[in-house]
Amino acid sequence: MLKGEQIHFTYGAGTANETSVLKNVSFQIEEGDFIGLIGVSGSGKTTLVKHMNGLLRATGGGLFFRGENVYGKKYPLSKLRKEVGLVFQYPEQQLFEKTVLKDVMYGPCNLGMTKEEAEASAKESLCQVGLDASCYHVSPLELSGGQKRSVAIAGVLAMNPSILILDEPAAGLDPYTKRQVFDLILKIQKKRNLAVVLVSHHMEDVAVYANRVWVMHQGELVLQGSPIEIFSQTERLKEMNIGVPQITSVTEKLIRNGLPLERVAVSVDDAENMILQMLNRRKAR
Numbered sequence: 001m002l003k004g005e006q007i008h009f010t011y012g013a014g015t016a017n018e019t020s021v022l023k024n025v026s027f028q029i030e031e032g033d034f035i036g037l038i039g040v041s042g043s044g045k046t047t048l049v050k051h052m053n054g055l056l057r058a059t060g061g062g063l064f065f066r067g068e069n070v071y072g073k074k075y076p077l078s079k080l081r082k083e084v085g086l087v088f089q090y091p092e093q094q095l096f097e098k099t100v101l102k103d104v105m106y107g108p109c110n111l112g113m114t115k116e117e118a119e120a121s122a123k124e125s126l127c128q129v130g131l132d133a134s135c136y137h138v139s140p141l142e143l144s145g146g147q148k149r150s151v152a153i154a155g156v157l158a159m160n161p162s163i164l165i166l167d168e169p170a171a172g173l174d175p176y177t178k179r180q181v182f183d184l185i186l187k188i189q190k191k192r193n194l195a196v197v198l199v200s201h202h203m204e205d206v207a208v209y210a211n212r213v214w215v216m217h218q219g220e221l222v223l224q225g226s227p228i229e230i231f232s233q234t235e236r237l238k239e240m241n242i243g244v245p246q247i248t249s250v251t252e253k254l255i256r257n258g259l260p261l262e263r264v265a266v267s268v269d270d271a272e273n274m275i276l277q278m279l280n281r282r283k284a285r
Helices: 045-052 077-083 100-110 115-128 145-157 175-192 203-209 227-231 234-239 246-256 268-284
Strands: 002-011 019-029 034-038 060-065 084-087 163-167 195-199 212-217 220-225
Touching (some): 019 060, 034 045, 034 203, 115 145, 145 175, 195 203, 203 227, 203 246
Parallel strands (some): 034 212, 084 163
Antiparallel strands (some): 002 060
């Protein structure tokens, strides 16, 4: 759906403060993808996702949505922003309307929907994030942390995007609420067949939920692959100061100490399955 070709981006181009932030970044997002975007702070992750929905324009390279050149003169950026929804870190801090329903309607109205269309879309999106009519006329500031996060996500979903970008969607939430948010994201992805891009510093979340992992380092997209392919490269990730899931470190140590596992694990379920398979093979001998 969305394709970037050798994207460059420079802040303050042509000035004394010129800083190159993205360098030759190429990527492709397909329907149904759940991509985990990782890298240390300052590696270019947030800058990259801002390019994906047109908040920033590349100083070099190309961006294409369903084959159309986003940087073409006749391509309306409002079209891209409708198709690629971006939920920033701590999105509840951006809730500002007097009621939940008005807040969720704001984006669709700005994209040109009629009031009736925006209201219908907002109500459908609120239902999908688990908020019913009892919340419509409540101030979003009166809700719990998890509910506020859900309202912010509903505000983006109400614009009916094809790609949903989430920048640390569970930041600051307790483990129970965090699990609820991720279960919600997975449910919505399957129901709407969305592609999801998850920006995260929490490797366990990436390993569990993503089917593809992108690694940013010093403005470059240096690795792309499955969670197993990426997190198996523990030494290379360490060189970039990127951690791995805790279970990956544990199983790596077990292998070094002689446990005959096929490879390192990326999740607890993954480790459990490999250990059970190993034990079954021993019993069968």
